Amino acid sequence: MSDNTEVGVIGLGKFGFSLASALTDLGHEVVGVDFNPENVRKAQDVLAQVYQADATDEKALKQIGFADLDKVIVSTGDSMEASILVVLNLQALGVEKIWVKAISEEHERVLYKLGVPFVVFPEAFVAFQLAHRLATPGIHEYFGLGNDVVTREIIVDAWVGKDLRELNLTNTYHVQVIAFRHAGEAEFHFVPQADRKMKEGDVLVLLGKTQDVMQIDKF
Template identity: 80%
Template sequence: MAGNNEVGVIGLGKFGFALAKALTDLGQDVVGVDNDAENVRRAQDTLAQVYEADATDEKTLSQIGFQDLEKVIVSTGDSMEASILVVLNLQTIGVKNIWVKAFSQEHERVLYKLGVPFVVFPEAFVAFQLAHRLAVPGLHEYFGLGNDVATREVVVDDWTGKTLRELNLTNAYQVQVIAFRHSGESEFRFVPQANRVLEKGDVLVLLGKTEDIIQVEKF
């Protein structure tokens, strides 16, 4: 059964399995789910736990213990209906930190409307980075400022009703908020004002040294 120190990955196709393997290599215990027997067999020697199961069935996810997981990634191929149903099931059993692979802009918009905090569009993201690195030499330094620097997205919960000035993250943790996104919206806004009142479900992007940024909690 799954535990709260593990990460769930639903869908072990090319992207899902590559992500699950990368997480495992980083020391994370990954619980994988897929309804394809071949995908399950491929992952069995790599992941901590693998289940051949239908994630569109809410009872199945509950039996595996996904309600106890802190983070779940959904990568269910090119079926929008299946992806949305899995998300709704996860929300119903109480999973809050949900990351979903989107495969179209329409899919992305629907996921944000459902309140999914993190939507990943791999092809578009990689294409965007590559295009800008080709067109503007040196711009890639924004995406990688060194081994000791990282960005982190956090979803506002306990910080609801507070301002960035009140949180004083720069002095408390030596990190800087460089962007934010309102809950339910897909576009980020940059350089937020210090007196902006945070709302539940807002997403903040933090920048800082890796050792500092991982210390930020209770957001």
């Protein structure tokens, strides 16, 4: 999300509202949706646009204008069923880039099977990271490798049929591919082979300086 654009956030609870606020601070125009009037009131003074609506209703999302968005985050609380219905609605509207907060490993697997490109499991991620830092002194945080060092997930499209040796990303863009995930799978594989041919829908994880990582816009 390097370009400042309009982003939809469905679900304005603790995680959704915090993420929407952070996106706003980064210069994005955020369209927020929540069924809870209290969450809507809280977000009205922070976000560009906020609507009280049922996101499990495809017509409601279409009326709000979500068919015109290509980036949407789904954070619908503890309801796996609601999350899945919202995802299906967004896919029916033609939204291509969907990020979804998963509430369990089962939920995560279902989302990947539905073709959701980006699934976030914040509680598990934080717990895993903290456990390793406590158990292994000196281990780096994922985002603690230095100033302005980030990771970025990208979905393979134009690079289909090519391998990492051909792309030469380290010398061309000064970034390193540290992991990959097959399309439709939840598990990442680390230290990818340089001669492995990429397939459509594969996800690559890049590591590098923010400016270098974000300059890659055709993949």
